[in-house]
Amino acid sequence: xxxxxxxxxxxxxLMGPGPSDVHPRxxxxxxxxxxxxxxxxxxxxxxxxxxxxxxxxxxxxxxxxALPAPASAGMEAGLVNLIEPGDDxxxxxxxxxxxxxxxxxxxxxxxxxxxxxxxxSPIEPEQVHKALGTCKAKLVAIVHAExxxxxxxxxxxxxxxxxxxxxxxxxxxxxxxxxxxVRVDERGIDAIYSCSQKCISAPPGLAPVSFSSKAVDVIERxxxxxxxxxxxxxxxxxxxxxxxxxxxYSTCFILLCIV
Ligand SMILES: Cc1ncc(COP(=O)(O)O)c(C=O)c1O
Numbered sequence: 119x120x121x122x123x124x125x126x127x128x129x130x131x132l133m134g135p136g137p138s139d140v141h142p143r144x145x146x147x148x149x150x151x152x153x154x155x156x157x158x159x160x161x162x163x164x165x166x167x168x169x170x171x172x173x174x175x176x177x178x179x180x181x182x183x184a185l186p187a188p189a190s191a192g193m194e195a196g197l198v199n200l201i202e203p204g205d206d207x208x209x210x211x212x213x214x215x216x217x218x219x220x221x222x223x224x225x226x227x228x229x230x231x232x233x234x235x236x237x238x239s240p241i242e243p244e245q246v247h248k249a250l251g252t253c254k255a256k257l258v259a260i261v262h263a264e265x266x267x268x269x270x271x272x273x274x275x276x277x278x279x280x281x282x283x284x285x286x287x288x289x290x291x292x293x294x295x296x297x298x299x300v301r302v303d304e305r306g307i308d309a310i311y312s313c314s315q316k317c318i319s320a321p322p323g324l325a326p327v328s329f330s331s332k333a334v335d336v337i338e339r340x341x342x343x344x345x346x347x348x349x350x351x352x353x354x355x356x357x358x359x360x361x362x363x364x365x366x367y368s369t370c371f372i373l374l375c376i377v
Contacts (some may be wrong), residue, residue, distance in 0.1 A: 128362040134265050134293045135354065136316035144320060156160060168364060171326045174318070175310060177270045177302035182328040184314070185349075189292040190289075192311025192325030194222055195349040196288050197259070199311060199337050202229030206253040208285070210241040212271075213264035215290055233257065243275040254322075257286040262300065263293035277305045286333055292316065295326065308333040 132138075153160050156233045164183075172182045185191050198320040199217065201207055207228040209220045223230045233249045245257060258280045261269050273289065280287045286308040291300045296317030302310055308330040315322035329337070337344075337351045344350040 129236055133297060133317045133319070134263070134268070136293075136313065137322050138316055138319050140319055140321055150323065152377060160331060171353060172328070175291075175300055175326070176216035176303045176304060176308075177328050177329050177330075179302065179328045179330055181334055182317055183326070185311075185325040186323065187292075187325050188322060189325045190351065192217065192292075192313070192327045193219060193290060194346070195325075195327060196309040196311055196329075197222045198346045199344055200257055200333060201228040201353045202228040202340055202342050204230065205256040206232055208246065208249050208255045208258040210235070210246065210258070210260040210271075210276075212239060212241055212267070213237050213261065214266035215261045215264060215292070217258050219290070221263075222296065229253070229354055238269060240269055242270045242357075243279055246276050247279050250279065250285065252282070255283065255285045257288055258274055259288040259290070261290040261292075263291070263297070267295045271295070273305055273307075277307065281306055286336060302330075306330075309372060331371070 125229070151164075157270055168357065171184060172178065175182060180255060185195060193215075197207075203226070205228045205303060207223045208231045209223055210216055211220060214281045220232060225322050231249055231253055233241060233245045235245065241260060252257070258276075260273070260276065262273055277287050287306060288309040289300070289307045291310050291312045293316055294300055295312035296319070300307070307328075309328070311325055311327045312318070312323035313322065314320040314326070318326075334351075344352075
């Protein structure tokens with residue numbers, strides 16, 4: 119005999135793979151007439167949304183906004199801005215997306231030091247500690263929620279170890295943001311990126327990002343140009359500084375209005 123429970127299983131909401139369902143109010147907003155990206159009303163909406171993104175990330179970081187692109191662009195923006203050729207960079211790899219970060223580090227000319235754990239297991243703090251002892255790492259990067267395996271990575275101890283070594287801590291929160299607390303400031307995360315299409319339940323196409331003032335200093339003191347024009351920090355600063363002679367981020371503003 120089939121038990122009642124089997125006929126009515128507890129509903130599961132699966133948001134990790136994305137795109138997750140979008141609220142009808144958001145779908146309606148997508149049909150609204152367009153507002154120009156130089157419109158003052160637009161800019162005040164952007165300000166409001168930056169405040170909201172800070173709240174979700176749990177940060178006061180000034181440089182917190184949404185790139186008009188998928189989350190991989192957030193990954194790329196974080197890494198290309200923070201890494202210069204010859205920098206030692208530790209990437210924690212316990213699934214698909216750690217591999218993607220490793221690939222970007224090599225494209226930036228960084229010295230890649232991988233810390234591997236079997237897929238399905240978290241990275242152990244001791245592994246990171248050991249790797250930090252073998253190099254002068256500028257940055258350690260890790261995935262908070264590895265979508266490919268479902269592993270939620272504990273961050274607190276690793277963040278402490280990274281900061282004791284004087285390195286920057288970069289976190290991929292693509293699958294975690296909105297689903298679990300990321301607490302950027304409390305955990306001392308220096309750079310973080312996410313997406314709109316998973317636990318935020320918005321349409322795909324935005325990558326919320328945030329950089330600590332320490333990360334901003336590191337970027338400002340770079341000796342070499344960022345190896346990307348679109349994701350280059352100087353360009354991003356111009357956008358946030360309201361320069362109206364640069365417009366490719368208009369998509370960002372449009373999508374921000376919807377979210
Ligand atoms: C952990 C993680 N990082 C990065 C990405 C890349 O995101 P996107 O497909 O939005 O570029 C994904 C996508 O599923 C992901 O799950």
